[in-house]
Amino acid sequence: MPRTSSTRAPGGAVTLQQVATAAGVSLATASRVLHGSGGRKVAEALAERVTTAATELRYVAHAPAQSLARSRSTVVGVLVHDIADPYFAAIAAGAMDVAREYDLMVLVANTFRDPGLERDYLARLRAQRARAVLLAGSAFVGEPFAEEVAAFAESGGRVAAIGAHGTGIDTVEPDQYGGGRLIAEHLVGLGHREIGVITGPAGLATVAQRLAGFTSVVAAPRLVHADFTREGGRAATHELLGRHPEVTAVFALNDLMAAGALAALRELGRPVPEQVSVAGFDDLPVATDLTPALTTVRLQLADIGARAMRLLLDDEPGGRLVPAPAELVVRDSTGQASRLH
Amino acid sequence: MPRTSSTRAPGGAVTLQQVATAAGVSLATASRVLHGSGGRKVAEALAERVTTAATELRYVAHAPAQSLARSRSTVVGVLVHDIADPYFAAIAAGAMDVAREYDLMVLVANTFRDPGLERDYLARLRAQRARAVLLAGSAFVGEPFAEEVAAFAESGGRVAAIGAHGTGIDTVEPDQYGGGRLIAEHLVGLGHREIGVITGPAGLATVAQRLAGFTSVVAAPRLVHADFTREGGRAATHELLGRHPEVTAVFALNDLMAAGALAALRELGRPVPEQVSVAGFDDLPVATDLTPALTTVRLQLADIGARAMRLLLDDEPGGRLVPAPAELVVRDSTGQASRLH
DNA sequence: GTGGGGGTGGAAAGCGCTTTCCGCCTGCGA
DNA sequence: TCGCAGGCGGAAAGCGCTTTCCACCCCCAC
Structure with missing residues (x-):
């Protein structure tokens, strides 16, 4: 039978007191050796006895107790x-x-x-x-x-x-706002005039800022709100294209929605980017693996x-x-x- | 000035003692009311005074102290x-x-x-x-x-x-093993005989099991080890195809590597699945968005x-x-x- | 030789909470 | 009328640790 039974509390963990006892020093000394906050020194010999005992017993300090005592x-x-x-x-x-x-x-x-x-x-x-x-x-x-x-x-x-x-x-x-602008300028630079935006919940600050940046360049895009997810993006794109078949570009407010948008456009038989351009936001790892690879805004998350x-x-x-x-x-x-x- | 300054400790948080005092009861009673572990009852009137005081003061129990006292x-x-x-x-x-x-x-x-x-x-x-x-x-x-x-x-x-x-x-x-088998049987069923496997670090149990399942069906696949990531998959695929141009199918031991494999095959101008089939493992959300959509093994993570x-x-x-x-x-x-x- | 000072170990007082007792009060039966 | 049981509030002892003091020892200076 290992030391367990003799020195360790039946169901519990090793306490500092046990370490101190094993090392033949006081609780205070053991504490100073193991967690001492500088200042105070302990003699070499004692210190070593303590650390030895601690590793022997696999002691780790009770974090809640430490939190309490140190109040941090x-x-x-x-x-x-x-x-x-x-x-x-x-x-x-x-x-x-x-x-x-x-x-x-x-x-x-x-x-x-x-x-x-x-x-x-x-x-x-x-x-x-x-x-x-x-x-x-x-x-x-x-x-x-x-x-x-x-x-x-x-x-x-x-x-x-x-x-x-x-x-x-x-x-x-x-720079959500700036990112929104970048996409807008990019799309406008490519000649797009009829642009749809598929967005997440209006209450989300992220959504609001990205959108604000975008609309600072493109005054009144066609907007569709949905879940901030792939499925949301897919649904929103169907709705957008159904309502506004004239759009030549879709800006999805995040890459997840953009993935959904690409899926939807595939379902609709609308080639990307020949007929409809798609842009996302975030530059998640998945962006490069989408087809076509996604134009997006990189945030270094x-x-x-x-x-x-x-x-x-x-x-x-x-x-x-x-x-x-x-x-x-x-x-x-x-x-x-x-x-x- | 709100109550803050009067009843709350300067830099600290509200303690149960403060709540008790505010409610005019003892510490024990306050504890029983707020965290009482059944058994013991406290009179309605007192209990209400305590809960009121607690919400008034925005009291939340000090979790480390609770952990210590309850030893859990x-x-x-x-x-x-x-x-x-x-x-x-x-x-x-x-x-x-x-x-x-x-x-x-x-x-x-x-x-x-x-x-x-x-x-x-x-x-x-x-x-x-x-x-x-x-x-x-x-x-x-x-x-x-x-x-x-x-x-x-x-x-x-x-x-x-x-x-x-x-x-x-x-x-x-x-069922990593079974998943490996499933892919193997699927590929063999499609007539593939020259199959390459790109895998993660050999020491990983996940890798070993998936591979074992696969090789229980396909005796000696061409193996390339790499990082268990997209980049690893890409590199491994280049290496695999360079060394064994005859392979007609690639089994990537996870979807991330499979994404890399698809990218590599695109770079090599090898159409998937016409010339080379690719299968992954995990069924991450990205699997549907890859092109072509990835055949894989679903784990309900x-x-x-x-x-x-x-x-x-x-x-x-x-x-x-x-x-x-x-x-x-x-x-x-x-x-x-x-x-x- | 004695007093004092620096340094080092130990005793003990908490940190905020739970929980065991203890004691009081009420109400009931004899 | 008194006794006793039952119920409920409070005092206090920890939980495991940190940290302040205090006491002690040794050494040095006078």
Whole structure:
């Protein structure tokens, strides 16, 4: 029988006290050796006895107890709409990389764009005393949500957001507006005049900004709202082409919808880009694999997530705004406007 | 000035004591009202005073303190290779859904298939006293890792895995082997005899099993190892076709690699499926949007994640094995073997 | 030789919560 | 009228850790 039975609590984990006892030192000394916050020194010999005992017993500090005693936890939260959406997955991955640098663990919460869930998760992150929370994907910013954000900040946590989220909190602001403009200019440059836009829910800040950028160039595009997903894009495209067969270009407000748009156009027998051009937004990995390869706007999502996390974890005062560039990526799904109609 | 300044600690959060005082009751009573674990009743009037005070003050219980006192935490861990990989993102999303049902928060850790990182994260999950951990994507199962898993279990946490991970722990076992067979039978049925397989790292259990299923039907395929990514698939395909121009079908061990394979074949001017058939594995959402649409094996990833999480959280004894089916999805990327050569 | 100071280990007081007792009060039966 | 049981609120002892003190020891200076 291994040491387990003798030195380890029956059902539980090893405590610092057990390590201290095993090493023949006091609790305080053991703590200083293993987690000592500088300043205080412990004699070589003792220190070694302690570390030996700790590894022997496979000791790891009880994080909740540490959080309590130090009144600072080692977790950060990331709120995303849906981690299965590659947009958010990329952001989360970037953020998690940075969190690792800081030795923090990341709590991820899927909000499904449900304001209730968002508030709920934020409260629970506050309960965890998460050191910081990253609001990825600006949701429907509303009064009660803002209140919850304030409560979080007030109880000592930092908050940062990707995309506009109100004042006072650190923000990484992808240039959604500029990206919308880029697509508009690109399409107009190709001679398109009848352009349809298929968009996600109107309440989404991302949607609003991309659209605003676009309409700053193309005054009144044909608009169809739908889910911010592939299926939404497919349905919206059918509806758009049904209502406005004259459109020569479709701007999908994200790549997922664009994939749906391409599928719909294939179903309709409308060749892309010969008859209808299609553009997306985000430059997800899938964009190159679509047929034709998708013209889109590149956002450096992992980098955006990483920068937001850095904003959260450095010790600068809050309220900063870091712009993230949007870049036009021209591939094969857009071409000269057709002269057919 | 709102109540903030008067009733809330300067930099800190509201404590239960403050709520109790505000409600004019003892700490014990407040605790019983807000988190009382049944059994004990508190008079209506008092209870209401407490809940009122709590919402007034925006009180949320200090989770680390609760964990400490109850010696059970409210977080679970999910270890994935890379959350930006849609395969893992889907699994994680399914798992998170179930965690929400149980009112648990999910700590996600990206291990990048690095055994050191895996061990490290597992230790930290143990430190957090995570109630359970889901090992998604069986890594390189090694001695030290197994030891760390044992330590986790020993300290009271549950462990479940997706894919084989050794004995004694709950496992959801996607039918990787059967999926490999399905593809093999499908390709052979189409008349293919010269088949190439592009695979991920040999040490990955997933890879080994899929391949084993395949070779149980097709004895000695041409093999090329590469990264388990789109780029890996592209490179491997170039290499494969260079070395074995006679192959009439390529089996990519996941859809990401298949996407790369399609790209490579396009670059080589080899029409799919007329000259070369391509099959993948996973049925990621992207599979339908590839051109031609990808023949692949469907794994219900979200469901797999969800079931694994249920395994973790119900109170049944461990060591169960839940099979998850693999289903052939025939699309356009596979066809009759060409008679060209 | 004695006093003092620097350095190092240990005792103990929390951190915010849960939960076991304990004791009070009420109400009922004898 | 008194006793006792049942019910419910409160005091207090932890949960495992950090951190402030305090005490001690050794060494040096006077």
